[in-house]
Amino acid sequence: MASSVSGICSSSPSLKPKTPAAKPSVSGRREAVSFPSSSKLVDRAQSLSLTRSVAREISSDLAKADGAAAKKKPGLEKDSRSLWGRYVDWLYQHKELGLLLDVSRIGFTDEFVEEMEPRLQAALKAMEELEKGAIANPDEGRMVGHYWLRKSELAPTRFLKAQVENTLDAVCNFAADVVSGKIKPPPTSPVDRFTQILSVGIGGSALGPQFVAEALAPDNPPLKIRFIDNTDPAGIDHQIAQLGPELASTLVIVISKSGGTPETRNGLLEVQKAFREVGLDFAKQGVAITQENSLLDNTARIEGWLARFPMFDWVGGRTSEMSAVGLLPAALQGIDIREMLAGASLMDEANRTKVVKNNPAALLALCWYWASDGIGSKDMVILPYKDSLLLFSRYLQQLVMESLGKEFDLDGNRVNQGLTVYGNKGSTDQHAYIQQLREGVHNFFATFIEVLRDRPPGHDWELEPGVTCGDYLFGMLQGTRSALYANDRESITVTVQEVTPRSVGALIALYERAVGIYASLVNINAYHQPGVEAGKKAAAEVLALQKRVLSVLNEASCKEPVEPLSLEEVAERCHAPEDIEMIYKIIAHMAANDRALIAEGSCGSPRSIKVFLGECNVDALYA
Numbered sequence: 215m216a217s218s219v220s221g222i223c224s225s226s227p228s229l230k231p232k233t234p235a236a237k238p239s240v241s242g243r244r245e246a247v248s249f250p251s252s253s254k255l256v257d258r259a260q261s262l263s264l265t266r267s268v269a270r271e272i273s274s275d276l277a278k279a280d281g282a283a284a285k286k287k288p289g290l291e292k293d294s295r296s297l298w299g300r301y302v303d304w305l306y307q308h309k310e311l312g313l314l315l316d317v318s319r320i321g322f323t324d325e326f327v328e329e330m331e332p333r334l335q336a337a338l339k340a341m342e343e344l345e346k347g348a349i350a351n352p353d354e355g356r357m358v359g360h361y362w363l364r365k366s367e368l369a370p371t372r373f374l375k376a377q378v379e380n381t382l383d384a385v386c387n388f389a390a391d392v393v394s395g396k397i398k399p400p401p402t403s404p405v406d407r408f409t410q411i412l413s414v415g416i417g418g419s420a421l422g423p424q425f426v427a428e429a430l431a432p433d434n435p436p437l438k439i440r441f442i443d444n445t446d447p448a449g450i451d452h453q454i455a456q457l458g459p460e461l462a463s464t465l466v467i468v469i470s471k472s473g474g475t476p477e478t479r480n481g482l483l484e485v486q487k488a489f490r491e492v493g494l495d496f497a498k499q500g501v502a503i504t505q506e507n508s509l510l511d512n513t514a515r516i517e518g519w520l521a522r523f524p525m526f527d528w529v530g531g532r533t534s535e536m537s538a539v540g541l542l543p544a545a546l547q548g549i550d551i552r553e554m555l556a557g558a559s560l561m562d563e564a565n566r567t568k569v570v571k572n573n574p575a576a577l578l579a580l581c582w583y584w585a586s587d588g589i590g591s592k593d594m595v596i597l598p599y600k601d602s603l604l605l606f607s608r609y610l611q612q613l614v615m616e617s618l619g620k621e622f623d624l625d626g627n628r629v630n631q632g633l634t635v636y637g638n639k640g641s642t643d644q645h646a647y648i649q650q651l652r653e654g655v656h657n658f659f660a661t662f663i664e665v666l667r668d669r670p671p672g673h674d675w676e677l678e679p680g681v682t683c684g685d686y687l688f689g690m691l692q693g694t695r696s697a698l699y700a701n702d703r704e705s706i707t708v709t710v711q712e713v714t715p716r717s718v719g720a721l722i723a724l725y726e727r728a729v730g731i732y733a734s735l736v737n738i739n740a741y742h743q744p745g746v747e748a749g750k751k752a753a754a755e756v757l758a759l760q761k762r763v764l765s766v767l768n769e770a771s772c773k774e775p776v777e778p779l780s781l782e783e784v785a786e787r788c789h790a791p792e793d794i795e796m797i798y799k800i801i802a803h804m805a806a807n808d809r810a811l812i813a814e815g816s817c818g819s820p821r822s823i824k825v826f827l828g829e830c831n832v833d834a835l836y837a
């Protein structure tokens with residue numbers, strides 16, 4: 215029975231005005247500063263409570279970056295003839311892909327390029343080894359093989375090659391059968407074809423499929439796609455409500471490499487409940503994409519789901535778009551996945567050259583290093599001037615930040631590396647934050663993504679003499695690029711002819727490789743994510759504490775008369791006095807959600823709160 219009383223916790227706790235105080239040192243956080251001297255670095259490292267030796271190592275690492283980039287940073291070239299020369303000299307073109315990379319508005323010097331050459335060669339060598347099957351993720355003892363997904367011949371064993379090829383065939387066949395209606399929803403469905411996909415997954419098991427759907431799904435795809443990528447009950451309800459009666463013709467694809475991610479598990483349980491409530495048999499509409507023998511795989515097998523596709527140990531979540539994770543949803547939406555793979559493969563090939571000027575991923579990594587001093591001192595703002603590429607920055611956020619945002623380097627030195635990524639799309643963002651980019655704090659470099667083809671042939675018209683709507687978009691991009699540069703804000707421009715499966719595949723491959731090369735340049739493991747575990751562990755601890763709180767409250771509520779408890783008393787009885795703040799938050803959250811909990815007092819004055827349960831659960835007393 216759920217009840218709560220008298221507007222408990224209905225208003226936010228009052229916030230005291232902040233009094234300025236000396237900033238405490240934040241462990242592990244390095245401020246973004248340009249080219250600090252070595253002695254300053256040592257001071258800073260010491261203030262971060264690092265040992266002297268670690269401080270010295272950081273100092274010397276950054277001194278290297280100083281050597282390679284910082285000390286020589288001249289003002290940006292402004293003479294238009296010289297700039298044109300620079301543009302032409304450095305322009306990279308991939309003819310077959312119709313892709314251009316312009317790095318002329320990044321101000322690196324020839325001397326910097328020369329100094330970086332040996333490190334770039336080492337990085338390219340490392341990529342070569344990785345493609346051959348080296349253990350490129352030493353922490354987890356794993357190979358990193360996403361490049362094999364688009365060129366199975368590269369896989370280091372026949373077994374792995376067959377795995378890639380068989381999975382691709384299985385994905386294509388299954389998608390073709392679903393789209394053609396050979397694989398049908400159960401007879402309870404009012405229509406005899408699957409019409410919708412509900413994709414349940416998070417992080418790398420969602421961001422690639424979301425980006426690709428937004429970029430490439432036709433206006434009327436054979437199956438429309440929706441996503442549950444969180445454990446937000448209202449968000450989940452919304453997706454299910456939007457499906458309405460079409461739930462009966464929805465293919466639910468549950469994607470989780472590990473097969474045990476809580477958000478994804480919760481999404482699955484919620485969807486299964488929705489199926490039960492309307493009398494549908496989930497198993498007949500469920501598809502799992504996960505590692506063999508994971509919890510999800512075993513559940514799907516035991517429950518007899520419609521299909522299961524493998525995820526491989528050697529493919530990381532954030533580089534899984536070209537595995538079944540990305541390919542199955544894409545194929546079901548009528549996207550040509552072989553073209554995506556072809557685009558990625560062509561890009562990979564280009565990125566194998568050891569000539570840096572002809573290697574677009576190496577050029578990107580070089581620019582990132584220059585622009586952010588090899589320490590992430592500047593953010594990377596991604597600005598695609600094309601609505602369909604809206605989610606590219608969101609996709610890149612995980613690819614770049616989960617890969618590069620690391621506390622330690624490969625030698626165990628504390629480095630707090632990373633590269634912040636954000637952005638939406640142009641010209642929309644010109645009316646949001648470009649003001650600050652042009653004139654405000656100088657803490658970023660931009661990447662423009664330009665798409666030359668405005669709309670399919672035969673549809674264009676001039677909305678004023680000689681000018682189309684797309685000309686405006688073009689003008690906005692060029693204008694912003696020039697205006698930023700005029701104010702010493704650097705930028706990269708990636709140009710594609712059109713947004714096609716091939717160009718999207720190429721873009722994904724370009725950034726995957728640039729991240730790998732950059733990681734080598736700064737000597738970090740791009741393929742693990744130890745930091746994510748801390749949050750997951752803490753969340754599990756909160757839920758465990760909540761169970762203890764409930765048990766303590768139940769005990770007090772089973773007394774005659776019922777014993778309302780203060781927060782201090784609850785914390786004491788949970789043997790967790792140090793967790794009183796968390797206990798307060800747990801109680802406030804439960805009270806806001808009709809959880810058989812009666813809290814008296816006011817959320818704004820936590821000391822006034824007395825809490826008890828509406829009912830005694832006798833069974834729980836003896837559990």
Ligand SMILES: O=P(O)(O)OC[C@H]1O[C@](O)(CO)[C@@H](O)[C@@H]1O
Nearest residue numbers: 417418419470471472475531746
């Ligand atoms: O596919 P899984 O195992 O559910 O993991 C989802 C995501 O969670 C992470 O492990 C951590 O956020 C990502 O790397 C991954 O893409």
